[in-house]
Amino acid sequence: MQYITIYQLKSGKWRAEVRFEGLRKTKVHATEKDAKKWAVLQERDFILNHNTEIALKKKTILTVDEALTRYSNDVSQFKKTAKKEMQRIKYFQNVLPHVD
Known part of the structure; x- marks a missing residue:
């Protein structure tokens, strides 16, 4: 409640x-x-x-990289500005440090 x-x-x-x-x-x-x-x-x-x-x-924990990928695939591609948004997402995925 x-x-x-x-x-x-x-x-x-x-x-x-x-x-x-x-x-x-x-x-x-x-x-x-x-x-x-x-x-x-x-x-x-x-x-x-x-x-x-x-x-x-x-145990449904996503990394930032996984979350950005899901957002790009599920949301960004259907937007009017899809190309630019997906480019920005790829940029952040490349710039952000990766934890392995």
Whole structure:
């Protein structure tokens, strides 16, 4: 279960609360805008950390080179700017250090 709750305190400040998979974070902010911004970032972090844990448990770990290759094959080739994007990807694959 996940949700974001933002409400105003008697002091006029705003409390943001984020819940995700049994985890909870809360913080008080001066403005509602700051509270919403913080809450969205915290929710994003919860989701990314959760998905990373799942991937590690499944042993589905990609190297940057593998991820770039998959992106090039699955996404880039269908774009209007495919040729340029695929050239950039090949450049990064050649420039980035390889761990064997």
